[in-house]
Amino acid sequence: MGSIRSYESSISVATHDSEPHLARYLYETVRTLAGLLVALPRRRLNDLTGKEWVRATKSWFVINPKPRTRVQVRHPAKYPEELVMHFLRFFTREDDWVLDPFAGVGSTLVACKEMQRNCVGIELNPEFVNIGEQHLTGVEGNSDAHLITGDAMAISALMKDYFGSNVPQFDFVMTSPPYWNMLRKSRGGNDSVHKQRRSNGLALYYSDMREDIGNIEEYESYIESMGRVFDGIRRHLNDRAYLVIVAQNMRDTDGEMKPIAWDLARRLSMTYTLRQEMIWCQDNKQLGCWGYPTTYVSNVHHHYCLVFQKKYP
Ligand SMILES: C[S@@+](CC[C@H](N)C(=O)[O-])C[C@H]1O[C@@H](n2cnc3c(N)ncnc32)[C@H](O)[C@@H]1O
Numbered sequence: 001m002g003s004i005r006s007y008e009s010s011i012s013v014a015t016h017d018s019e020p021h022l023a024r025y026l027y028e029t030v031r032t033l034a035g036l037l038v039a040l041p042r043r044r045l046n047d048l049t050g051k052e053w054v055r056a057t058k059s060w061f062v063i064n065p066k067p068r069t070r071v072q073v074r075h076p077a078k079y080p081e082e083l084v085m086h087f088l089r090f091f092t093r094e095d096d097w098v099l100d101p102f103a104g105v106g107s108t109l110v111a112c113k114e115m116q117r118n119c120v121g122i123e124l125n126p127e128f129v130n131i132g133e134q135h136l137t138g139v140e141g142n143s144d145a146h147l148i149t150g151d152a153m154a155i156s157a158l159m160k161d162y163f164g165s166n167v168p169q170f171d172f173v174m175t176s177p178p179y180w181n182m183l184r185k186s187r188g189g190n191d192s193v194h195k196q197r198r199s200n201g202l203a204l205y206y207s208d209m210r211e212d213i214g215n216i217e218e219y220e221s222y223i224e225s226m227g228r229v230f231d232g233i234r235r236h237l238n239d240r241a242y243l244v245i246v247a248q249n250m251r252d253t254d255g256e257m258k259p260i261a262w263d264l265a266r267r268l269s270m271t272y273t274l275r276q277e278m279i280w281c282q283d284n285k286q287l288g289c290w291g292y293p294t295t296y297v298s299n300v301h302h303h304y305c306l307v308f309q310k311k312y313p
Contacts, residue, residue, distance in 0.1 A: 043240075046090050056090045060279040060302075071131050075105045076183055076203060079176050079246060083280060084111035087174055087305070091242045092117050095143070096171040099236065101152035101229060102213075106132025108174050109145045118144040120159075120168065122152045125207045151211040152229045155236065169238050176246035176303075177229075178206060178214030179260055180222045185253050219258060227267040234271055234310060243272060243308040246280065248300065255295070261304035272308035280305055 048056060065080035072078055084107060092098060094116045100108035103121025105128050112119035113136060123129050129149045136145050150158040159167045183205040186194050194204055206214045213229070216222040230243075237243075245268070247261040265274050280303045290297035 044093065047093055048089065053090075056086075059276070060281060061086065062281045062283050064282055064284040069135075071134065072105055074131060074202060075128055076197065076205060077176070077179075078105055079107055081107050081111040081114070083246070083305075084108050084174055085115060087244045088112065088115050088117055088172075091172045091174075091244065097168045099170040099173045099233065100175045101155065101173070101233060102175050102177045103132065103147060104128050104176075106135055106145075106147050109147055110135055110139050113139045113141040113143055113145050116141060116143050118168070119146070120170075121145075121147045122150055122155065122158060123147065124149070124151055124209055124212055128206075152213075153211065153225070153232065155229070155232050159236065167236070170236055171238055171241050173233065173237070173241070173243035173245075175244075177226060177264075178212070179248050179250055180219060180258060181205075181214055181217060182250045183214060223260075223263045223267050226264055227270065230268050231271050237310045239310060239312050241310045242275070243306075243310075244278075245306045245308065246303050247306065248303045250300070251297065255297075261306060265306050268306070268308055271311070273311050274306065275309050276307040278305040278307065279303070 046053075063080060063082050063086065065082075068078060088098070088111060092115075096117050098108065098112050098117050098119045100119065100121040103109065103123040106121055106123075109119045109121045109132065121132065123132065126149050129147050132147045136147065146162065148158055148162050197204055206212055209215070213222065213225055216225055245264065247264055249257055249259045249261050251257050261277075265277075268274070282301045282303075285299070285301050287299050290299075
């Protein structure tokens, strides 16, 4: 109010000048805008105390995934529920709606159920949906959890088929897409993982399906397809909704690094505002000796968690 009053007195000086109409107009506009700001209190983002808020904004953190169950291990790239919870605490409150368009075996849904958030996951491979559903039935909680089999590219049609006229609007998106077709390529650490999974009779990649984003061969087409998936998600989000997308820059078989996280950040910025990156570090992965003694090949034990927000006027 003080600032409006001081603005008012400066305007009254201006009205003695040669442009009284412009000054009046400016004054009225400022008053209207100030009134709107007072009338529209912003929704609290989370239930953290100030101290917890500050701690949660540190741009890197360590989460070491727990060993996966015998069934979960059938998925080649599950992320830990603790990672999801880290972001749920900051970007959501109880009863909010969360979306995961690449839900895998349902880690996002499990974390949401444990924290009393409602969640919808979309996953292309029905085998992973099955595993996720089994896991969900064992989790206590009475929030909504819907794991839908389908192609994230067709999100609007899927939602309409599933929810009819009651399609939820989402407050938050938490997901980890396929990191291009990297699971199909044997190199460095992935090579040993492949050998181990093959000897245990486990799948090396997500599926052979045409719609699987992890099967796109051309890098630029992969980035563009990801862009189109997230363009389609936009209309299902509430204003100011945040999105956290976990991705990793990866070394290709010819030794060149493909900056997947940075290229996704660039493409998705056409639809969303890129707010920050957070770095998820893993400190319990075995170090491998690649390239010694001639070639630099790093052990990549971190992921980018890209934070976007739905653009608002
Ligand atoms: C990195 S994994 C996600 C794992 C998940 N965060 C979890 O913890 O289980 C990516 C998933 O995207 C799925 N996927 C690939 N293309 C898809 C598409 N077009 N629509 C929906 N899911 C897709 C894959 O089957 C795979 O399970």
